Amino acid sequence: MADADEWPTGRLLSTAARIVEQAWTERLAQLGLTHAGLIALHLLQEGPAGQTDLARAARVQLQTMARTLERLERLGHVTRQRDTVDARRVLVAATEAGTAAFAAARAVEADVFPPVEDPESLRNALLQIVQPRVATTD
Amino acid sequence: MADADEWPTGRLLSTAARIVEQAWTERLAQLGLTHAGLIALHLLQEGPAGQTDLARAARVQLQTMARTLERLERLGHVTRQRDTVDARRVLVAATEAGTAAFAAARAVEADVFPPVEDPESLRNALLQIVQPRVATTD
DNA sequence: CCTCATCGCTCAGCCTGCTGAGTACCAGGT
DNA sequence: ACCTGGTACTCAGCAGGCTGAGCGATGAGG
Numbered sequence: 001m002a003d004a005d006e007w008p009t010g011r012l013l014s015t016a017a018r019i020v021e022q023a024w025t026e027r028l029a030q031l032g033l034t035h036a037g038l039i040a041l042h043l044l045q046e047g048p049a050g051q052t053d054l055a056r057a058a059r060v061q062l063q064t065m066a067r068t069l070e071r072l073e074r075l076g077h078v079t080r081q082r083d084t085v086d087a088r089r090v091l092v093a094a095t096e097a098g099t100a101a102f103a104a105a106r107a108v109e110a111d112v113f114p115p116v117e118d119p120e121s122l123r124n125a126l127l128q129i130v131q132p133r134v135a136t137t138d
Numbered sequence: 139m140a141d142a143d144e145w146p147t148g149r150l151l152s153t154a155a156r157i158v159e160q161a162w163t164e165r166l167a168q169l170g171l172t173h174a175g176l177i178a179l180h181l182l183q184e185g186p187a188g189q190t191d192l193a194r195a196a197r198v199q200l201q202t203m204a205r206t207l208e209r210l211e212r213l214g215h216v217t218r219q220r221d222t223v224d225a226r227r228v229l230v231a232a233t234e235a236g237t238a239a240f241a242a243a244r245a246v247e248a249d250v251f252p253p254v255e256d257p258e259s260l261r262n263a264l265l266q267i268v269q270p271r272v273a274t275t276d
Numbered sequence: 277c278c279t280c281a282t283c284g285c286t287c288a289g290c291c292t293g294c295t296g297a298g299t300a301c302c303a304g305g306t
Numbered sequence: 307a308c309c310t311g312g313t314a315c316t317c318a319g320c321a322g323g324c325t326g327a328g329c330g331a332t333g334a335g336g
Contacts, residue, residue: 004197004268009261010158010251011177015197016267017155018323020148025291025324036292039149052314059142059153064293066315071291088301088314113148116266118259123147125260129154129252130142156293163294163321174322190284202323204285209321226284226331283332290324299316306308 023112031101032075036060036068041077041094041102048093050083059130077101161250169239170213174198174206179215179232179240186231188221197268215239 004012024035033041039058043049055065069092072078077098083089094102116122142150162173171179177196181187187195193203207230210216215236221227232240254260 005265008247008251009257009264010162010247012261012264012268013151013158014155014173016264017152018197019267020151022324024148034291035152050314059156060292061294062315063295063317068292083314086302086314090315109146109148113146114267114270116263118263119147121256121259122263123150125254125256125263126147126150126154127143128254129157130150132252160294172321188284198322199324200285201287201325206322224284224332228285277336279334279336281332281334283330285329285331287328288326292321292323294320294322296319297317300314302313303311305310 020113023114027108027112028105031104033077033101033105034068034071036064037072037077038102038105040065040068040072040092041098041105044078044092044094045099045102048091050089051092054092072098158251161252165246165250166243169242171215171239171243172206172209174202175210175215176240176243178203178206178210178230179236179243182216182230182232183237183240186229188227189230192230210236 004015007015021035024038028034028038036058040054043054043057051066051069052062054069055062058065069078069080073080076095078092078094080090080092083091142153145153159173162176166172166176174196178192181192181195189204189207190200192207193200196203207216207218211218214233216230216232218228218230221229
């Protein structure tokens, strides 16, 4: 039972995710980034956005995204300012430093993910888990 | 880019893991258990063990496992007591309540994992990510 | 028998998820 | 003009990952 191949698939999935995330974390730390911050920065490459939009796109709660953005702001990777036309919104934009950090991270993206036999079918299976949520969340 | 099928595989993996974990969390909360606690309880079905052993079997850090066990103890699912022959070790054992809770959780295990086309090939891919770690960690 | 490296564990602290509760703002209906 | 509902966000708090530092117990070597 202590052997991984006896584990239920859900546990296997979480563990695999942690392992991959961990590998990323080590690389990103050197760039002053985190796993979560990278996603936000990625989304911001298409232009400024509100926190709620970013949270929805990243599939996390608004509160989680807000905290991540707060960190990114503290580190100078993004700016956050109240929207002038709708004072409820906070407009988030990547700074030059943020964009540069993202580009650097992007460059090492490929060699972090461990090799698997059939990457396409793995992606496919994962999409079957993730996709349904998109429909019900919208 | 906001669409999941554009995402890098690593991000897909983390997101899928979170979704599945979340589904579990909802069910487990009703049994007074958590995702992490369930794993510990599972491992303890084979008898009492030290915290380091449990951590290694669950592929988490000792500190993480210790905190999880502390919670389980607080809730009455396990007991923790100093080993009499090696006073460094803490022997952890499942209580009756813990074993009962585990059995209840086990029963709903199957219907939580979302359906995918080819579960076996997904397991296989995940094992390719998880397994290498076992060899290098031992 | 004593010393010292190693082992098992605790404490402190950070980041990412989540929930629940509360605040400020916008917009629509009366 | 005024509620009223919904939207965007903040604050507080919990659980689970991780790292780094420190401490007592063990056990092997001199």
